[in-house]
Amino acid sequence: MNLQGTSIIGNSRGSATGDTFCATNPATRESLAVDFHAATTAEVDKAASLAGAASIAYGATSGKARAALLRAIAEEIEKLGDALVERACAETGLPEGRIQMERGRTCGQLRLFAAMVDEGSWVEARIDHGDPDRQPLPKPDVRSMLRPVGPVVVFCASNFPLAFSVAGGDTAAALAAGCPVVVKAHHAHPGTAELVGIAVAAAVASCGLPEGVFSLLFGSGREVGSALVRHSSIKAVGFTGSRAGGRALMDIAAARPEPIPVYAEMSSINPVFILPGALAERGKAIAAGLHGSVTLGVGQFCTNPGLVMLGAELDASELLGELSQLMSASPEATMLTGGICKAYRDGIAKHSANSNVRKLAAAGATADAFTGAAAVFEADGAAFLADSSLQDELFGPATLIVRHSSREQLHQIASALEGQLTITIHGTEADLADHAELLQILETKTGRLLFNGFPTGVEVCHAMVHGGPYPATSDGRSTSVGTQAVFRFTRPVCYQNWPDNILPDELKEGNPLSISRLVDGARA
């Protein structure tokens, strides 16, 4: 399939008049064909307006119709075959196996959302029957369910060219909820975006859905994305990226005449707490697991464990020795973009220049502008508490060991942590019994608590919560992974004394969809 390098705006393609940019292969440093054209101001307006116009009809579609769309998108992506894998590998430097696995996850989550909306109970239908004879006032018949919020802007993520991009989790959740989607492609993998965008557009057309249910816009800077978030037709935003980028979108959305929700996944250092019993039992195994998690994908995961808490009084020499050896022996590897690599190297340099931070081990690093080398640092608990910059995310294969001097300091550090996507505990049963208060503090700081595991790898399932308090995300009330992600693009609507024949099927008295509902307060 030949790339055109132009935006997909409803049923047509954008012009080739906007500013151009092209993708770079980070492994070979070669520029990749073709030139991509940024969407013009008029094209941004057209995509958002088409989404607004389509939102009424698309919001009125049945769960079955949305399930058919989601399944058709998965099929169209699979039909792209090797061309998609090759382009995604070229644009990201990620290995073929990883991209194939990510494609499987992307199609798998589209089908998981399809199954959910096909079944239908996800809308949380509630029925309270009326009572015309109630005194002193009749009781009305009141029924509610979740309905779509309206058009959603989805920003592609640098580090997941498929699973958090054009047809990734936010797009699947928004389409499942009944919301049209306008995607802003990531400038680092526009060809991958165009291929998947063509697949989504084909699925929308083959399902007979209105123009505007899907658009894909290109742009190399912040103009296109900012204009989309400002557009009055847009009602919610999904974003995965840097803290500065996410906060900028939050601020734009909050300053609109009509503020809108922003779901930005931004920054997390995913602390790992290693308790004494676990350290004594399996320090070496924990070191191996940590090394694997820190260096997986050259450390370019939002769940990368960037902080490890260890008691200063503990003999951690086995764990730290093993970890240092494994990190030193890790091969330097290609990162996603030159910008990510520079930020990583700057962060390593900052740690190295910090007199309160000790470098325990580091892999050999060349001066190459696209590769990252693993590193492990150590600091005292007091230093960590005194220097908030040590909580800054360092996106890449590095981690910081913090040695706390007392139980009190451990609790101080736990309380001082910013919001996190994940927090992990390594412990024995005795450790847990001894640290009940710590666990309670940590629960307030994160969306996901893990026990005796490692945070990288996020299971796509019904119970997953990939979210957490700010700055892990902009809105800790939500998850970006798993079927609960559908809720971020919905709002409850209630119907009072509404005639049965025009109620949504989910709320009709006869329950024609046979879904689970809360009827007069009881599950039925």
Added chain:
Amino acid sequence: MNLQGTSIIGNSRGSATGDTFCATNPATRESLAVDFHAATTAEVDKAASLAGAASIAYGATSGKARAALLRAIAEEIEKLGDALVERACAETGLPEGRIQMERGRTCGQLRLFAAMVDEGSWVEARIDHGDPDRQPLPKPDVRSMLRPVGPVVVFCASNFPLAFSVAGGDTAAALAAGCPVVVKAHHAHPGTAELVGIAVAAAVASCGLPEGVFSLLFGSGREVGSALVRHSSIKAVGFTGSRAGGRALMDIAAARPEPIPVYAEMSSINPVFILPGALAERGKAIAAGLHGSVTLGVGQFCTNPGLVMLGAELDASELLGELSQLMSASPEATMLTGGICKAYRDGIAKHSANSNVRKLAAAGATADAFTGAAAVFEADGAAFLADSSLQDELFGPATLIVRHSSREQLHQIASALEGQLTITIHGTEADLADHAELLQILETKTGRLLFNGFPTGVEVCHAMVHGGPYPATSDGRSTSVGTQAVFRFTRPVCYQNWPDNILPDELKEGNPLSISRLVDGARA
């Protein structure tokens, strides 16, 4: 019970050093004893910090413990007896029967939330069992449920001294969710607030809950409330009041280093669409119902119908004649505060001076600074579309009839509406069949759709949605009335491979609370 006029800060009372103010009886214009003292900066900090410290222990309480607290609060409020009713009547000018009914609703909703958390299924527990043998990677055991967001600030509403104030819906929802509450009293009914505050504090103490689960702060301006919303211990805000006031709090919350959710209920004109068949069948009855709804409580309800849509081609003389007569004959009545009365009179004057607005009828109005007189105005659809100020809420016993000239203009007006708490349709079966597209547009604009009824009166039940898109509320994903309000103060947390014995009871494998859960995707 003697009023002290000082804030309630955890287990102690605030100082009498801050700025003072007192309440006024709007019916008699007399100042009421005692002087109330605004909380000092140090007291604001202390209340918020105590709430933060209490949030871990209170968040860990069982549903049974929270149910006991909610029921104890209701009992303590009832124990206040006539003293509470007398004070609330004196501070608001509302009649005794209304205050008694509101007290019943307030205690009723506390007990409804108690029943919900006692039963326990509201936490939306989800369990996905693991599979250690899955290839290529083991599947983890993942379990999630809703957990409290942390301390909540609740602002008392001018128009509901009990049901949307110290122990009103937001406080009940927050305490049910497991969140400590800091209430900012309304300056117009501080004595009512102190009485209820004493009741809540007594309940917290009798239930053996930690200091800081509840505080009540006084203040006459915006300083105390703004400082609370800025405080780092505060994690969410509930507010009912003006659009300007709510937006100011939204802007403060969005600008924090850690932005937090604000649930502000602000402004709604609650459009009523009267379709041709309904007009022909029962125009006079609709007029009577409209009059009752517009003038109920001197029009001081957020669900007051301030806009009525009628086709220009229809003979509406019977409806308009009856409505005009009823409105003219309505007695002028005491409003809640001088400020509300002035805003209402200014709005009436603005309509009267607008050459595109015709005054159909008005009750006789004296120059009194505390009374409001009913009025009904009329404008053409084109004028309404051309003048966005005609969508501004006019808080008081007035409504605007808009005569649309065509189906196209009707749809334009529906599309141009701002977000609403309620939208009402009066129609026959044939009307509804003929207006399917209108209904689809209107659904995107509101939290509650009513059929052949009137929007005032909000049933407290499981399915109620008292919310809607901006500016009806700051966050259309939520309701402030009914049990679904609990969700606004929660966030999902998941536990991966977490040992069964330290999982919350709601997620333990044996389901010791016997709650409804989603297990491996199926309701169980």
